Amino acid sequence: MESLPVEVFWAIADWLPPQAVRSLSQVSSRLHSLFIPLLYRTVKFRAASEFALNVIDIDTFFHLHRFSQDSCYLQYVRELSIHAPIVLSRFNRCAYFNVFRSSANVNSVSTLGTLGTSNEGKAHEQFLDDISRQLQLVQARLKTNHLRSLQLRWRLGACVPPGFLDSGGYIDRHQKGLHHISLATDGSCPHSGNCLGGLCGLSSLKSLEWEGIQQHVEVDILRSCILRNRAQLVALSIGFIAPVATEDFYQFIFGVTLTDSKPCNGSDYASIQFPSLRTLALSKAFLPRQLRPKEASFFISLQSLILRDCAGQLAFLGSFSRSQIIPRLRHFEFCSDGLLHTHNGNRDVSPLVDFLLSLDNLKHLHLRLSAFSNTSQIQLAIEKHRSTLESFAYHERGLLPIDEEGLFEDIRDKTPEWLYLMPWIIRPYQLTALALCTEPSALRSRLEPMARTSALQILHFRFSGSEKAHRNIQAEIHTHLSKKYQSVSNGTSPIESFQPTYCGTSARNLSIGFDDHLPDSLVEPMDNFGISNRPSASISEAEEFVKFADWAFGPNGLPALQVLAFGDFSFEDRYQNQQFSMHRKCGDRICTGKACRDPFSGNTRDRNFCVGDVMNPPRWDLFQANGFNFLSICPESGLMDSPYE
Incomplete structure (x- = not known):
């Protein structure tokens, strides 16, 4: 052991859970000196x-x-x-x-005297x-x-x-x-x-992320x-609390003034200013509605572009398409509410479709559309990239009836109109990560004919919205599973008698540099905030999800599937009661670490999956898609917006 190169030990440590590395560091003085700096x-x-x-x-x-x-x-x-x-x-x-x-945004220190005592x-x-x-x-x-x-x-x-x-x-x-x-x-x-x-x-700095900007000094x-x-600078992510209007977007944010003159080598002035920029994410920024061709070249070197609820972003993309400059994007995320971020009430999604059709060889496409018209056109853009897509997420919300008579409507999650054409729109045998807002039974009917050839590793049933904020979907699924697979004794409720055993490494074990003094959950129960945690009267949705999991992880299901997620995972624990995940049972190449048992039955052979801790999964790095980040894409609101405000 003393003669082995240091690189060998470091390679071993990369594959071990933190607690195992901690134990190895106590074996000898040499291992202690090698592993403690890593821990x-x-x-x-x-x-x-x-x-x-x-x-x-x-x-x-x-x-x-x-x-x-x-x-x-x-x-x-x-x-x-x-x-x-x-x-x-x-x-x-x-x-x-x-x-x-009453005033949520304070624009200057001079208003301090009006804020209170x-x-x-x-x-x-x-x-x-x-x-x-x-x-x-x-x-x-x-x-x-x-x-x-x-x-x-x-x-x-x-x-x-x-x-x-x-x-x-x-x-x-x-x-x-x-x-x-x-x-x-x-x-x-x-x-x-x-x-x-x-x-x-x-x-x-090579990477700069800043969320919550509002003041001019910021x-x-x-x-x-x-x-x-x-x-x-390679990656730049900027998030405002509210859009800040400006006539010159480039000067206001990037400090770049575009002129009509070009350098002698013929390249554009803006591209010289940021030669290494590959990733740009903008949230609630104010984008220019008209884009000249030389301005579009500012984005030509980007490989990843994320636009979340930016003012004028739809017109910006349409103007970009007309510039006839084709960017080399491999990753594109677009989130927009048609009721808030469209011009003169025009909720036409055509500019987005035109932009997507102008791109080539997208690998990751993530869309969240709310209250837009003619969304069926999106399938044309998706279909163009189906031969290269590795991850795809589509979340659509629209006006739907909320009562049996159909007299009242509200914004709700909806199944995409093109789902019935799924084999021709997207290719499950090529995608490794898929997130759709639809019912499990509807998706299963589309996946079953091609299940054995599926390459899906992560499947996410994407649901969100205020209508689910007061539901505890996690408890609903736990209740259904515990009723079905565990007998309740001593008159206790299913929730009281059920304590799940999680698969893989717990959050506590992954707290590097700490002894076991931190709780697994760092967020207080929602009961303390006056929000009910009780399961709803109907658990049919939970039952349908469990049935899908039985099929998906079963012998006739999706052979490559490792993680099945249900609910809203944006901003980590914000919507914790709407989150539930299942992992393929330990013993395969993904689920490693502690041995796990089925928490709902004494017989581990009865099930092919176990309850997953999505915040600390067994090995996200073994997935082709970007693991937890994929589950968190296309958030429904901003980081500094409260879902209960």
């Missing part, structure tokens, strides 16, 4: 409750790890994440914003002081510039305290070599952006940061 390469600190974002488990970490500054495990950290659940979202993210305030200012200051104190414990033990090759994530969705990301703060002075930074801040706070000036000093910082890193 603590990524550390995630969390605020367990959305109603106490200033209570992060940093104090708990230092209580359980009593080391000197020189021997602290944090010296190995290359990826630091500070995370919190965003379920009810902006209800309690900032002392200057709450559900009782001075108690808000004191609460806000105390909140930042609490976070700052905990951050200083971590900062003092990180190696200078040791985070340069990986990433630093701040995902609280709250205000950032002074001394951390501001000009002259810790990041600006000690971690200037960062390659990736991910921010989720609360732009509705009048102080937002005051402590983010240090972003302008970073010059090695936009100025964003533009300065983008320009400083434009030479090597």
Whole structure:
């Protein structure tokens, strides 16, 4: 063992669950020196409750790890994440914003006096002081510039305290070599952006994500940061709380002024400004309605384009198509509400169809359309790319009757009109990931004739919407399974008597750098917020889903299927009661780690699947599609929007 190369041990560690690596690190001093840096390469600190974002488990970490500054495990950290659940979202993210305030967007600090009493200012200051104190414990033990090759994530969705990301703060002075930074801040706070000036000093960023932008000072910082890193910037993701109108989109966001003159080599000015940019994601941005050909070339080098609820995005795509410049996109995601983001009430989906028809060789196509007309045209665009598509998601919502008489209508999920033509529209024997909004029985009837040749690894029944927000679909399925496969004794209810055994590695086992002091669920039960968790009176939907799972994982089902998901998985735990997943039972090439048993029967041979922990699946990296990210695509709302607001 002493003679084996270090690379061999690292290769082994990549295939082992974290707890196994932790155990191996205790075998010998050499293995300890090899594996401990790997275990603590990524550390995630969390605020367990959305109603106490200033209570992060940093104090708990230092209580359980009593080391000197020189021997602290944090010296190995290359990826630091500070995370919190965003379920009810902006209800309690900032002392200057709450559900009782009529104005949701505060545009300037000058309005501070109208926001309430001075108690808000004191609460806000105390909140930042609490976070700052905990951050200083971590900062003092990180190696200078040791985070340069990986990433630093701040995902609280709250205000950032002074001394951390501001000009002259810790990041600006000690971690200037960062390659990736991910921010989720609360732009509705009048102080937002005051402590983010240090972003302008970073010059090695390859990936920048920032969600929750609203203040003008934030936009100025964003533009300065983008320009400083434009030479090597590969991925850029920008999300606003609300669209910010601007006449010059390129100057406003990218700081680029397009002129009529071109460089002597004949290439466009904009493409020279961002030679490495391959991925662009825009959420609630304001896109130009008219696009000249030279402006379209700004996007020509992109391989991935994501547009989510941007003002004018449909007209933007239509104008792009008319430019006759064909981008080299391999991944395209489009999310739009026809009632909110169309011009003069025109909900024609034709510009999107024209844009998709102008593309070639798409590998990943993800669409979410709400309240659009003539959506049947979409099948023409989908059919064009069927020979190259590897993942496909389609989520459509429209006006549907909500009563038996059909007198009342509301926006609801709907089955695509082209589903009956599925074998000619998409190819299940080529797709590895599929997400559709339809009934399980309807999809099964289309898949059965070609089931044995299916290459599907991930299948997602995509449902969402406010009509499901007060339902606990997870409990409904648990109730159905426990009634069918487990006898209830001692007069207890099915939910009380049923405690599922999850397949694979639990969330607790995947908390690298922590002893077992964190709960598996970091979000408080929804009962505490006045939302019922009881199953609905009818569980026919749950029964239909379980029947589909029995077929899909069975001998006559989909042979490559590894994950079957049901519900809304956008924004992790936000819609946790609408989520349910099943994995193929342990023993195959995907489901590895702890042995699992059927939680609904003592006989493990009765079933071909087990309850899955989708947040921490056995091995997402073995899937051809991008695992959990695929289940989270096309969110129904913005990150900083509350589904209950």
